[in-house]
Amino acid sequence: MSFKREVPTTVMSGFALSGVLVLTILNILLQNIPTKIQTAGDELLKLNSSEGVANAVTSVVVYFRGFDTLGEIAVLFIASLGIGLMLESNSKCDIKAEGNFMLQTASKLLFPIIMLFGIYVMIYGHLSPGGGFQGGVIIASGILLLLISHKNFEVPHSVIIWLETLAGVSYVLIGLIGLVVLDKFLGNFLPNDISNMGLLLSGGIIPIIYIIVGIKVGSEMSMIVQNLIKRDGDV
Amino acid sequence: MFEFFNQPEVIKTIVTIGSMALFFVGLFGLLTQKHLIKIFMSIAIMETALFLLFIGLMYKKSFLAPILSDGQTGFTNMNDPIPHAMILTAIVIGMAVLALGVSFAIEYYKLTGKTNIDEMTSLRH
């Protein structure tokens, strides 16, 4: 192990000492937490039955903390913009190696199944574990499978631009409609009875917003993956 | 022996020590490695350790996951859903920042051909 000669012993001993100190202090502090604390989550679970959605984590992400999800989508957009700026090129990409014939046949069989699974996870996000982020990334991995097995496959730019723009604008529009109708940004203005809990059409605007988030995340991830794989000249 | 390991204090101790050990493994990699991509990998390991600590401390043994199953009607005896929502956001943002950093490293290699951090001295003169 050649790294032992480059690191001086004072650094390693100070490192080990600080590690032991942090561990003992944390261990002593955490033993004294009482086992029944009244957290904010208990009150939220009681409030959750007024929304009529079976998945409590979905209603926290989309409805009770919906503004944070809007900020997270903005961060993803800026990251995708930065990657596209650094790795994009105008010259025609000239891939010299194509996939094996086994890979081509298998990817044609697997691609519809992966897309179907991704859309299922995205739409049933308020009834079972899943949601917009997970479904979008599954769709991007399906497109990745086609990108590495065929030589001339490319997702066209205009499709991704229009999908992202429409999804981002309609998120803010739904929030503004809630502001006009109910005096609350991202208020729930569609019918959401508790008697519908467990059905597909329940919870008001919560499934609609999660599908919009899923479309935006899926198209951004596809763009990031395509920029990383295809680059000018040296593939 | 099984009853000893299932007490809540013992589980909290194991979670704290284990995730802090993973954090220090990542910190060790950040301080001693010389290749640029391995530094990014150490940062990702440190983030995973923090997520494990966050969710492991709010684990109560006899409670259920915060989703309504078939036979239930009310939201009682469930885990806390707020830490799950925050960690979901944090995982996605961590991945986005990592992708941006790796694309910068690739561009720097295409410009100058160096990946060892001891040789990147172009700002020193």
Add this chain to the structure above:
Amino acid sequence: MTGILILVTFVGLVVIAFASIIQKKLADSIILFMGVGLGSVILFFTFKAPDVALTEAVIGAGISSLIFLMALKHLGERA
């Protein structure tokens, strides 16, 4: 039963993470990094958090490892 499962998984996770950092070739480091993602998915599932486990499985073992593999390809290192 769950206490012993958590203990064994944590020990395996720390050993795999340490082995991933001190490898000499970059390709071996990336494959062991995927093992860290797998161990953390098992732990999230034991802590009864299904949404977080699904997100970590898709992003940590899917997209994050793909980013490092693409960096390996563009940097010109032999696998």
